[in-house]
Amino acid sequence: MLALLGGGLAMAAPFLLGAHELAAGLRAVPAHVFLLLAAGAAVSALAKAGKLQLLQNALGLRLRFMRTVAITFVTDFAFLVSPLGAAGYGVNIGLLQRSGASWAKATTVVSADQVLDLTFFALAVPISLVSLVGPLATGLPGINLSIIAGVVAGAAILVGMLWVSRRPLERALDAVCRRILWLRARRAQLARFRQNVRAQWASLMTGPRDRFVALLLLTTLQWLLRYGALWFALLELGYPLPPGFVLAVQAVVLHAALWTGIPAGGGGGDLALAAVFANWVPRATMATALVLWRFATLYCPLMLGAVGFAALEWRRRSRTPAAE
Template identity: 30%
Template structure:
C-alpha cells in the first residue's frame, strides 16, 4: 500500500474529527451520553439492513445472468466495496473492488461490468426521482410525520421511479442522442470524451440487460435500491429525533445528497473535512453548535468510520492478495 494513500486516509480522519471539535469543543464528546444505547443499536441496525438491501440487488442482477450469489457472498462483496469506496479518494476504489469480487464469484468481466452499470443506473433513477420530490416537500414546508403523507410519498417515489426506468428502457436511443446534442454545445466536454464514451457503453450494457429482465425483477431491483438509500439517508433524521431536534426530513435528504456528492469531488477519502464543514454550514440555522458537533460525530461514525472499521477486515478477507493493488488503484 502506498504511503500517500495511508497519509490521505489519516489526514481525512483527522480533519473529520477536528471540525466537530472546532464547532462544539471537547464537550461534544461528553454529550454522547444523551443518546440511549437502544438508539445507537437502532442506527447500527439501519446501516446493516441497508447493506443487506444492497446485497439483495447484487443477488437479483447476478441471478439474472445465471450466476446466483449466496447471501453471504453478496453481503461480503457489498461491505468490501463500500470500504474501498470510502477509503479511497473520490470513491475510486469501490468500482474496481466490486468488479474484481464479482469476477471471483464466477461472472465474466463483461457480466461484472453490466452488473455495475445497472447498479449505478438504478441509483441514478432513484435520486432522479427522490431529489425532485424532496425539493417539492421542502418548498411546500410539508412534514412526513403523518402515516398517510409518508405512504403517499413512498407511492409517488415508486411510481415516478418505475416511470423513469420505463422511459430509459424504451427511449434510451432518444436519450443518448439528446446527450450527444448537449455535448456538442459545450466544447470543454471534449476533454472528457473517453470517459463519456465509456459511460455510454456502460449505459447501453445496462439498458440491454434491463430490457431482458422480467418485470418482477425490475420491481424488486428498484424496491431494494430505494430501501437501501432511504435507510441510509434516514440515519441523520432518526438521530436528530432521538436528540429531540426538529429539522424537516426533506431538507435533511437534500443536505445529505449535496454533502455526499460533494465529498466524492474531494481528494480526501470519504470527503474528510469538506463534508463536516458543509454540514455545519447547512444545519447551522437549525442546531446549536454543541448539538451540531455531536450530531456530526455520530452521523459520520455510522456513514464513514463504521464503514472503515467493519469493512477493513471484510475487504482483506474477500480480496486477499489483491487488496494492495485494488486500494492503490494499480492496473
C-alpha cells in the same frame, strides 16, 4: 495516506464545533441510539447486497448470497477510503471477476447498480427540494422564496437540456475518443466490449417486472437508511426536521464534498452540514448529531468492510491447497 487523512479529518471535524459540549452531548446519548444506527447501517448494506444478488442472478452469475454480502462490505469500504470513491468500482468489478464473472458481466452489474442509485436520487431529490421551502421560510425569514423557485427551475431546465442534447453529446464524445491514439488502436476491442455490455443490459431490461420492482425497493431502502441516519440523530436529540429537507441538504452537500478528492469528504461535508443547519440546530447539538451520523455512515461501514476483507481472505485461504 489519503484514506487516513480523510478519515482523520472527518473524525475531527465535529470537535471543531466544541469539544467539551460534544463530549457531554455524547455521554447523554442512550445506548439504543447507537444500536439502531448500527442496525440501520447493516440493513442498508444488506439491501445493497440483495440488489447486487438480483442483478447477478439475472446475468447468470450464481454467487452465494454471503459472498455477495462480503463483496458489498469490501466495495463500500473502498468507496469510503478512496478519492471520489473511484476505487469502489474497480474493487467491485475485480471481486466479481475473481468469482467467475466476465469483464462485460461484472461491468454491467456495477453500472446497473449505479443507474439504480441515480434513479433513486433523480426521483428523491426533486421531491425533497419541495420540502425545502417551509424550513427555509421559517429558518431564514429574510430570504426571497422566488430565488429558491428560480434555482429549482434552473436546475430542472439544465437537466432537461442535458437529456435533450444527449445524442449530440454522445457523438462529440465519440469524436474525441477517435482522436486519442490509445483508444483508436483498441477501437475494435472496445466495440466488442460495448456490444457485450449492451447485450447484458438488454437481458436486464427485458426481465420480469417483479425483479425490477424489487430492485427499486432495495435501492430505496439502501439510501433511505443511509441518508436517514442524520435525520434520526437530530430527532433523537430533540430537533425533528422534515426528512425530505435533511435528505436534500445531504444530497447536495455530500456530493459537493466528494469532489474535493479527499476520502470521506475530509470533514468538509461535516462542517458544511453544520453551517447549513445552523439556523435550526444549535452548534453543540449539531456536533453530537454529526458524530452519530458518521458512526452510521463511516465507522460502521468501515468495520463491516474489515469483516468482509477477513471473510474473503479466509475463504481464499481455505480453498488454496496447503503447500507440501
